[in-house]
Amino acid sequence: MIQTLSYLAKFRDWRLLIAAGVAGFCLTLAVLEAAVAASVSLGGAPILAIALAGALVGIFLAFAWAALRVIRKLNEQNVRRDFALNNMAQGLCMFDGQHRLVVWNKNYETLYGLGPTIRRGCSIGELLAARHAAGTLPLDPKRYEANLRAALDHGDIFTVEVEMADGRIVAVVNRPTSEGGWVATHEDITERKRAERELDNTRAFLDMIVENVPSPIIVKDAANLKYLLVNRAAEDYFGIDRAKIIGKDSADILPKAIVDAIIVEDRKTVETGEITYQGEHGVVTPGNGKRIVTATRLPVKDTDGKPKYLITVVHDITERKRSEQRIAHLAHHDSLTDLPNRATFNECIGATIELAGAAGDSFGLLCIDLDRFKAVNDVFGHPVGDALLLEAARRIEQTCQGAFVARVGGDEFAVVTPTAQQPQAAAALAERLQAAFETDITIDSHQMRVGITIGVAIFPQDGADATTLVANADAALFRAKSEARGSIRFFEIAMDQQLREKRVLQQDLRKAIEQNELALHYMPQANMDGKITGFEALARWHHPRHGLVPPDVFIPLAEESGLIGALGEWVLRTACREAASWPKPLHIAVNLSPVQFQHGDLPTLVHQVLLETGLSPARLELEITEGVLIGDFTRAVAMLRRLKHMGVRVAMDDFGTGYSSLSYLQSFPFDKIKIDRAFVANLSHSQQSATIIRAVIALSRGLNMPVVAEDVETEAQRAFLAAEGCDAIQGFLVGRPMPIEDYAKLVGRKPARPAITLVARA
Numbered sequence: 123m124i125q126t127l128s129y130l131a132k133f134r135d136w137r138l139l140i141a142a143g144v145a146g147f148c149l150t151l152a153v154l155e156a157a158v159a160a161s162v163s164l165g166g167a168p169i170l171a172i173a174l175a176g177a178l179v180g181i182f183l184a185f186a187w188a189a190l191r192v193i194r195k196l197n198e199q200n201v202r203r204d205f206a207l208n209n210m211a212q213g214l215c216m217f218d219g220q221h222r223l224v225v226w227n228k229n230y231e232t233l234y235g236l237g238p239t240i241r242r243g244c245s246i247g248e249l250l251a252a253r254h255a256a257g258t259l260p261l262d263p264k265r266y267e268a269n270l271r272a273a274l275d276h277g278d279i280f281t282v283e284v285e286m287a288d289g290r291i292v293a294v295v296n297r298p299t300s301e302g303g304w305v306a307t308h309e310d311i312t313e314r315k316r317a318e319r320e321l322d323n324t325r326a327f328l329d330m331i332v333e334n335v336p337s338p339i340i341v342k343d344a345a346n347l348k349y350l351l352v353n354r355a356a357e358d359y360f361g362i363d364r365a366k367i368i369g370k371d372s373a374d375i376l377p378k379a380i381v382d383a384i385i386v387e388d389r390k391t392v393e394t395g396e397i398t399y400q401g402e403h404g405v406v407t408p409g410n411g412k413r414i415v416t417a418t419r420l421p422v423k424d425t426d427g428k429p430k431y432l433i434t435v436v437h438d439i440t441e442r443k444r445s446e447q448r449i450a451h452l453a454h455h456d457s458l459t460d461l462p463n464r465a466t467f468n469e470c471i472g473a474t475i476e477l478a479g480a481a482g483d484s485f486g487l488l489c490i491d492l493d494r495f496k497a498v499n500d501v502f503g504h505p506v507g508d509a510l511l512l513e514a515a516r517r518i519e520q521t522c523q524g525a526f527v528a529r530v531g532g533d534e535f536a537v538v539t540p541t542a543q544q545p546q547a548a549a550a551l552a553e554r555l556q557a558a559f560e561t562d563i564t565i566d567s568h569q570m571r572v573g574i575t576i577g578v579a580i581f582p583q584d585g586a587d588a589t590t591l592v593a594n595a596d597a598a599l600f601r602a603k604s605e606a607r608g609s610i611r612f613f614e615i616a617m618d619q620q621l622r623e624k625r626v627l628q629q630d631l632r633k634a635i636e637q638n639e640l641a642l643h644y645m646p647q648a649n650m651d652g653k654i655t656g657f658e659a660l661a662r663w664h665h666p667r668h669g670l671v672p673p674d675v676f677i678p679l680a681e682e683s684g685l686i687g688a689l690g691e692w693v694l695r696t697a698c699r700e701a702a703s704w705p706k707p708l709h710i711a712v713n714l715s716p717v718q719f720q721h722g723d724l725p726t727l728v729h730q731v732l733l734e735t736g737l738s739p740a741r742l743e744l745e746i747t748e749g750v751l752i753g754d755f756t757r758a759v760a761m762l763r764r765l766k767h768m769g770v771r772v773a774m775d776d777f778g779t780g781y782s783s784l785s786y787l788q789s790f791p792f793d794k795i796k797i798d799r800a801f802v803a804n805l806s807h808s809q810q811s812a813t814i815i816r817a818v819i820a821l822s823r824g825l826n827m828p829v830v831a832e833d834v835e836t837e838a839q840r841a842f843l844a845a846e847g848c849d850a851i852q853g854f855l856v857g858r859p860m861p862i863e864d865y866a867k868l869v870g871r872k873p874a875r876p877a878i879t880l881v882a883r884a
């Protein structure tokens with residue numbers, strides 16, 4: 123009613139009311155006049171009163187009609203307002219100046235699950251408490267209300283985002299009204315927030331990917347080519363923090379020479395709008411040195427199709443390039459001395475021959491061998507050996523100055539001299555080289571003097587092609603080594619001839635082994651009292667043309683060509699079979715070459731031969747030299763231990779000649795030491811030999827290893843050895859190496875040869 127009246131007041135249609143009053147008054151007067159005219163006479167006053175009453179009725183009717191119109195209008199407005207309110211996407215509520223709810227919509231109710239609690243006139247405090255109870259206000263209601271009021275009192279808009287227990291998020295905006303109340307909109311922004319979060323996550327994910335791509339990624343503004351973004355790999359690539367890159371252009375951080383090229387490439391990509399590839403190029407970075415890279419540039423266009431960004435993906439291939447270079451270097455250089463290796467030497471000699479041949483020049487090829495290197499390596503160990511090689515390489519390089527120096531083998535070096543007057547220039551260089559090795563070399567407090575032996579061949583007279591020249595320099599070195607360590611030999615045609623002969627002899631030896639043309643001679647060994655204890659088997663080769671070839675010649679030949687394997691096996695099998703057939707259980711000594719330890723499984727072979735021949739292992743004695751232990755010491759000792767484990771005896775042959783005998787003697791429990799032939803042979807004229815023999819015998823006592831002296835030819839020698847306490851002897855005094863038939867009696871057989879032969883001989 124109040125609302126209706128206030129609307130009516132607002133309506134204010136005074137003219138209608140006056141017109142209604144006047145019309146009512148006139149109408150009543152007309153009715154009265156008509157009544158008077160008809161018959162009734164009325165006084166003036168009653169007529170006026172009736173007319174007034176009529177006017178009032180008119181006004182009343184007009185008023186009632188207007189009120190009806192207003193009510194209808196209000197109803198229409200309310201329906202429209204409710205329709206609008208309830209069809210809003212947001213929840214809405216309105217509070218009056220006393221903070222009481224006056225208007226709200228359905229959305230507000232359902233948004234917070236308020237149900238019947240909500241009623242017109244309820245306070246904001248009650249509403250918040252109801253929401254809190256319904257679990258749709260995860261905040262402290264009192265504090266919330268206080269904050270809201272404080273903001274509204276200041277005339278501020280109070281906004282808040284509330285995430286409810288069920289995960290929905292509502293954005294609330296409270297706007298103060300002029301009546302001291304406020305209007306609040308409540309918008310469910312769950313979906314929007316989720317989409318925003320998803321977008322944030324996607325962006326963070328993309329950032330993370332770009333950041334972690336291992337290739338440098340650089341993004342520039344296509345308009346001014348300034349850096350906009352760089353990832354972590356790009357920071358590493360430039361070697362500076364991104365803070366020093368972003369917002370700058372290439373000229374601010376890179377050297378000018380590079381910048382020009384970069385700008386050209388950048389512009390090309392921006393102008394063409396196409397992906398471009400920049401091949402291998404160097405970039406001097408501000409904090410990461412020189413890098414070798416390739417780069418792919420791609421423009422990113424905006425909606426108009428114009429390039430907006432320029433992305434550069436850099437492929438840093440520096441490490442790959444460096445390792446390629448390292449590998450290439452290693453392929454051409456020796457890893458210890460860093461000198462060119464044999465492959466590079468071969469290339470060099472080929473190229474030098476080509477150049478010198480075309481120019482009609484001459485040059486020298488020097489093959490250098492380090493004397494006693496193996497011994498040093500073995501006595502002092504590999505680190506000292508390596509240091510010695512390094513020092514030798516340094517001295518050779520320093521002396522050669524400008525000549526090509528290569529390490530072509532373990533302790534072998536080659537020098538290609540510059541073209542000059544030959545052979546004088548090569549001879550002078552060879553002498554300077556030898557002089558460079560005249561001073562002692564000290565490594566780890568070990569002082570040593572290591573000489574060098576040199577073989578020289580001159581281009582073109584000693585070889586017009588690489589193979590011949592190298593072979594002839596080798597032949598000269600071979601000759602120098604066999605004649606005198608520390609010497610220099612120039613190639614001579616005769617050497618070539620000897621090499622050829624050597625090769626032929628090697629062929630012959632192969633045939634001899636295959637066709638079983640070798641023989642064994644047996645040399646007796648005796649106690650000091652003359653009692654024969656066993657025999658040493660010595661190989662003999664009777665060559666159809668050259669006659670008897672000494673083992674000192676054909677054994678090294680067999681070792682060089684690999685024939686020693688077959689030869690050694692034949693000797694071992696033949697000697698064991700022979701000894702197994704003797705009635706007397708004398709021992710049999712067999713010589714083993716160091717090469718037999720390097721290839722194949724020697725212990726297994728010995729085991730097989732013993733089984734095959736039936737010889738007791740205790741009767742077999744294997745003679746080895748220090749050469750066996752030089753090289754792969756561990757492998758050799760392991761093999762010796764396996765042999766010893768079988769019950770076979772092991773003797774150290776030619777003791778005293780080597781460099782490191784003592785250390786070897788301590789490394790393995792030998793069953794016997796054989797003093798080198800040279801000491802006994804020199805006894806008569808060398809006091810030193812007597813001293814050495816004495817020392818060796820004393821040493822063997824200490825180590826509890828019996829000593830055998832070789833090459834005993836005279837009674838005087840035997841007497842000396844007996845006096846010194848030697849255990850056994852071997853030599854012409856006891857018996858020469860002979861076919862076993864000659865020692866039939868000694869081995870317990872009847873003499874094979876008929877007596878008549880002996881008579882005939884005598």
Ligand code: C2E
Nearest residue numbers: 660661673674677693713714715833834835852853854859
């Ligand atoms: P080796 O093992 O030191 O053999 C002893 C050498 O000294 C033998 O020479 C022998 O004839 C000689 N000899 C022994 N006593 C005397 C003596 O009183 N006076 C003189 N003038 N010489 C004496 P051979 O048979 O010429 O052998 C030389 C070397 O050849 C051997 O030295 C050995 O190292 C090697 N050799 C011989 N046969 C074989 C074999 O079957 N296998 C291997 N791997 N090497 C063998």
Ligand code: CA
Nearest residue numbers: 658713745775
């Ligand atoms: Ca021997």
Ligand code: CA
Nearest residue numbers: 775776796832
């Ligand atoms: Ca010997």
